[in-house]
Amino acid sequence: MSLTTDEHDKSGGLTATAPQAPGTSETMAAAKESLEDYTLRFAPRSYRKWTPAVVATSALGGIAYLADFSIGATIGMAYGTASAVVGILIAAVIIFTTGLPLAYYAARYNLDLDLITRGSGFGYYGSIVTNIIFATFTFIFFALEGAIMAQGLEVGLGIPKWIGYAVSTLIVIPLVIYGMKTLAKLQVWTTPLWLVLMVIPMVYLVAQNPDSVATFFAYTGESGTGGVSFASAMLAAGVCLSLMAQIAEQIDYLRFMPPKTPENSRKWWTAVIMGGPGWVVFGAIKQITGLFIAVYLIATMTPGADVNAAEPVNQFLGVYREMMPGWLAMALAVILVVISQIKINVTNAYSGSLAWTNSFTRVTGRYPGRMVFVVVNLAIALILMEANMFDFLNTVLGFYANCAMAWVVTVAADIAINKYLLKLSPKAPEFRRGMLYAVNPVGFVSMITSAVVSIAIFFGVFGTAVQPFSPLFAVGLALVLTPALAIATRGRYYLRRGDDGIELPMYDQHGNPVDDRLTCCVTGLEFERPDMLASAVPGPDGEKQYISSLALATDKTGVHVLPADPPVR
Structure with a gap:
């Protein structure tokens, strides 16, 4: 497969594909479809x-x-x-x-x-x-x-609602x-x-x-x-x-x-x-x-x-x-x-x-x-x-x-409080597999707890007197638990690794993600620097290889995932 110049401009850094390696069909399908949507990806600078x-x-x-x-x-x-x-x-x-x-x-x-x-x-x-x-x-x-559209079609054109429901769905x-x-x-x-x-x-x-x-x-x-x-x-x-x-x-x-x-x-x-x-x-x-x-x-x-x-x-x-x-x-x-x-x-x-x-x-x-x-x-x-x-x-x-x-x-509390005020959460966002732990209790536990408690209040488990105020409990608990758990865990579960193995800087002089391009060793496609990591698998001559977050997301073997940093004691 080859891409024209126009396709290159639209792709956010795609040039041409190398011969498809065995087991990369899912990755290639994802790469091809995400040219327009960036479904699983950072939105590249060349597209914006x-x-x-x-x-x-x-x-x-x-x-x-x-x-x-x-x-x-x-x-x-x-x-x-x-x-x-x-x-x-x-x-x-x-x-x-x-x-x-x-x-x-x-x-x-x-x-x-x-x-x-x-x-x-x-x-x-x-x-x-x-x-x-x-x-x-x-x-x-x-x-x-x-x-609402079905109601309009029924009032205006006499179309039964059940047909209007189908029309409002299919038209999209x-x-x-x-x-x-x-x-x-x-x-x-x-x-x-x-x-x-x-x-x-x-x-x-x-x-x-x-x-x-x-x-x-x-x-x-x-x-x-x-x-x-x-x-x-x-x-x-x-x-x-x-x-x-x-x-x-x-x-x-x-x-x-x-x-x-x-x-x-x-x-x-x-x-x-x-x-x-x-x-x-x-x-x-x-x-x-x-x-x-x-x-x-x-x-x-x-x-x-x-x-x-x-x-x-x-x-x-x-x-x-x-x-x-x-x-x-x-x-x-x-x-x-x-x-x-x-x-x-x-x-x-x-x-x-x-x-x-x-x-x-x-x-x-x-x-x-x-x-x-x-x-x-x-x-x-x-x-x-x-x-x-x-x-x-x-x-x-x-x-x-x-x-x-x-x-x-x-999420808002983690950004505003944990990142900028307490500085326990890394200020720059991270989304790539291998750089993050599977689950971070700071946000996960905070959200589950506040949701379960507020839903219980909404359904009257704690009595009718507090029932109307379930929204306040949802907001309040999430706002308090998020920094509290970050302090309790000392922020240790945010990053599995502190280095993605790439020497190029991630951001330019104004703090924007850069548009330098690297070739993905799995797909042969070029992706912008913020979307890439070093691969744990060296090249044929022992050289360092790079892999896109997209390819890493569909890598069932996990062989390209870099090892975790040693635990901090």
């Missing part, structure tokens, strides 16, 4: 040609989902406007704070959240459990968005096949239309019906009580915090940020904040907007309107009908729902497939191809849709939030 603005726009395109409107309406109808808004704001602050260090690390070192998690307290195999948590996030929210597959470049173009091209369709109705509603603002703030929901109830606000926050894992999808875009330099520093930071934790600002606005529209519909429409007031298609259809003829209102509502579903669910399908692929390859040493797991993820999502997950939305999201918070807060 987008400007910070394009990366940020692409990342924000992935938050076009309408689930926020449903979440805001659902928690508001349950707990009232005041408690719901306070809960939304509490969740937004927590998500932004924990998401910032993760977004910085992804953009600075060009790694997805799984690769970051490995070196941030979990170990090479320990992070597999977090991949499963993230994959669960992607199919839950794929199912939620698919259900062709778009996901082509990887990140196609997804980025899709997000950039569709964002302006999506913004117009979403923003104009809200502006019109407030301008034409100023009394709707007072009605909104006076709404008490099913609770029937005015003012803010802290318990209700925390229950609302728990549902919103289920979106915490969204930062992993933002990172799937941010890892393609260009190198940070003194010349582009301001634009770089703006893009990282906007495209990273900044998503939650727009998310909180959408949640409050969804509740606002739902309250308006309940207050102004026929009795029983609250039955469908949490469904985005009915929310926007109700407002559109006041602005334009019914046929046009229906058409625009359906268009908005379809665009939103496609924008977010291509990201859900893509990111979920990466998470499943990473886990499967590490456990088995086999690479069946990313598209296998696209199908797996979508099949699970379709089952959830057919099971009518939309009807028990709060319970599903409230339960999941505890797992997501335990994971994300643990």
Whole structure:
């Protein structure tokens, strides 16, 4: 096989393959498919040609989902406007704070959240459990968005929901096949239309019906009580915090940020904040907007309107009908729902497939191809849709939030506290096999403990008095246990080796990963320096050989793995 010059540019350092060695078919398949996706890999510098603005726009395109409107309406109808808004704001602050260090690390070192998690307290195999948590996030929210699209198709075109579920699933597959470049173009091209369709109705509603603002703030929901109830606000926050894992999808875009330099520093930071934790600002606005529209519909429409007031298609259809003829209102509502579903669910399908692929390859040493797991993820999502997950939305999201918070807060605490404050965790991220221990108790134990305890509280094991506060326990335990275990273990389980055997520096003068290339002894392909290690197997003449992290991940024999450093006593 040979690669053209164009393919060389796209590959992040691939030139030509040497004759395929026996037993390398899995590695070669992984290498070929990951040219576009970097499924198991560091994102090479030669591939990252987008400007910070394009990366940020692409990342924000992935938050076009309408689930926020449903979440805001659902928690508001349950707990009232005041408690719901306070809960939304509490969740937004927590998500932004924990998401910032993760977004910085992804953009600075060009790694997805799984690769970051490995070196941030979990170990090479320990992070597999977090991949499963993230994959669960992607199919839950794929199912939620698919259900919203099915609602739109039923209202607008009379298509039965069960068929709509299938359509919303199948329509995504062709778009996901082509990887990140196609997804980025899709997000950039569709964002302006999506913004117009979403923003104009809200502006019109407030301008034409100023009394709707007072009605909104006076709404008490099913609770029937005015003012803010802290318990209700925390229950609302728990549902919103289920979106915490969204930062992993933002990172799937941010890892393609260009190198940070003194010349582009301001634009770089703006893009990282906007495209990273900044998503939650727009998310909180959408949640409050969804509740606002739902309250308006309940207050102004026929009795029983609250039955469908949490469904985005009915929310926007109700407002559109006041602005334009019914046929046009229906058409625009359906268009908005379809665009939103496609924008977010291509990201859900893509990111979920990466998470499943990473886990499967590490456990088995086999690479069946990313598209296998696209199908797996979508099949699970379709089952959830057919099971009518939309009807028990709060319970599903409230339960999941505890797992997501335990994971994300643990990684954020390791980066912010253990790396930068205590300096017990290596500051530079590490993700390569052989450099890490299989499991690091610092992050792994912290996450499992905080998740189990908070889930038990969520289900009332410790009584109803503390039940609403399970999110606080998830956050608090992860925040305390992570540095406590790092101190207790003195950071000894972060690195199995302190040296990867390569003399070339890993970072340039600005702290960015370098683009020097080395040839992998297994595949004959060239990879950039941060993606390489020295092989434990010398060359034919005794010379040092190098192996890519990709080849090492699919090496079932382990012969290329360097020996561990002697234990420190």
